[in-house]
Amino acid sequence: MTRYKLLTVGQLIDGTGAPPQKNAAILIAGDRIQAVLPHPPADLDESVETHAFPNGTLLPGLIDAHVHLTVDPGAYNTPEFIWARNDDQLVDLGRRQALQFLNAGVTTVRDLGARHGVSLRVRDDLAAGRVTGARVLAAGPAITTVQGHGHFMGVEVANHAELAAAVDQLIATGVDVIKLIGTGGGVTAGSDPLQPQFSAEALTLAVERAHRAGRRVAVHAHSAAGVRNCLDAGVDTIEHCTFATSQGVAPDEHLIARLAEQAVYVIPTLAPWYVLRDSDDAFLGFPQFGLSPRRMSDQVLANLDQMRRAGVKLTIGTDAGTWKLTPARFYDELEGFRQAGFSALETIAAATSVAAQALGIESEAGTIAAGQRADLVIVPGDPTQDFSVLARPALVLQAGQIHPPDY
Known part of the structure; x- marks a missing residue:
């Protein structure tokens, strides 16, 4: 009835x-x-x-397009945390954080990186009603290069054949989206966020295989070179998109114009910078960028403002699970959009209808x-x-x- x-x-x-x-x-x-x-x-x-x-x-219901449910925001050293836990412990953490998101008004999240299949287990538990929490779209483990960024909870590939096999295997396990690590990042020893990890050719191979199977592709990309590779490959969403070069971090007008023209969704993940902007920990600003956390926060807000003015499709993703970014900090990402010039209604749209479009669930949510x-x-x-x-x-x-x- x-x-x-x-x-x-x-x-x-x-x-x-x-x-x-x-x-x-x-x-x-x-x-x-x-x-x-x-x-x-x-x-x-x-x-x-x-x-x-x-x-x-x-x-x-609000949507967070970039989270890591099975990573502890209380752990400063993410690799050590992951190595010290078994899969059941990570699943339990994921369930708890999914509930915390729901408490914050976030009814859907997209998990973009978890060891083995733990995020799929969390997703399936929630879908079956065994536990309560935000609905989850899961990428499973992200695809990275050998010893590349996030290798401690990803799938490492050494060549195009292994990349193709990894995409096919993830699709076979039932992931909702394919996540690739397009450049280095900040929590992996020896990783350089300025350097691309996958060429445009490699990303194109992954995109074509994923799209044939009805899966979207999200790519982590900090550097301008990494963003350019994403655009050349036709990825669906670009995560972070800081336009970093050896000269620093600043809006790249040519790339921003291409983002708008190609209607690629950008998830800028402001919260890591915005929440930690008063920290004196230089590591959080990425030493390669030569910026303090506060200067990095100011610059990513300036990037966001310029993308907004150019008509780039921008949506909300917190990178929750990274240090200090609990589900309750979702509001900080919204506030970051406001600081970058978005109106209240534009910010709400970024967290609802635009996010649903980016995730391909607009017929159901948003x-x-x-x-x-x-x-x-x-x-x-x-x-x-x-x-x-x-x-x-x-x-x-x-x-x-x-x-x-x-x-």
Whole structure:
């Protein structure tokens, strides 16, 4: 028997960037939105469960497009943490962090790197209802080069044949997306974020195989050279995209124009820089970039502003799991977008409809409309007037189910 719920709110923001709708009502049938109404129906059946938030704002469930659920944000040294845990311990951590995301109003996350198949186990436990938490799209282990960035929780390949085999094997195991490490990174000894790890030719090979199997491709790329390889290969999302060169970090107008023209989604992962900008740890600014964490934070915000002005498709991804980036810090990524010049409605769209498009789930999530899955968040106030209310969800629904269940 289908169960119905009616939510009435003082304001509705549908996630598309459109102006808020005042005094709205949402009728939910099972796990789907059945109707978006200007007011509650007059002939409401007594069996309908009702919830009224006259001062609240209803939003689509938020989406984090770049997380690492099975990495501990309390661990400064990620490789040591991974090596010291067995798979069951990592799965348990992933379940806990998925629940923390749901508590923060994030109903969907995309996990872009985990050892072995642990993120797939977390995904499947959540999908089966064995545990409660944000819905997960999982890449499984990222594909990297031998001893390349993230090798301690990735799949290492030495040539094109091994790369093709790795893509095919991950698809066979049921991953939702293919993740490749296109340049070096910051938590792997000996790795240089300025240096590409895969050529454009290698990335093209991976993209073609993944696309034939209906999988999107996300690529970690810090350097301008790495971003250029991603564009040449036709990847779907570029993670980080800092445009770093040996001369420093600055917007690359030519690459930004190509990003906009090719409609590639960029997940800038501001939170690692924004949250840690006051740290005196030079490592966090990447010594190769020659910048302190604060200067790095300022520069990635400037990059984001220029990409925004150029019309690049930008969405929210926190890199949660890296040091100090707990699920509760999701709001910091939103605040970073605001600092870079996004309006409140543009930032909400980046965390909902644009994120859903980047992940290929726009037919299911990211907006409030009839037929969409009932992943919803109510916040206590108007985020266009007080943006901080997004950090304090009053109610979360996932697939029509209220969280927490004893609300």
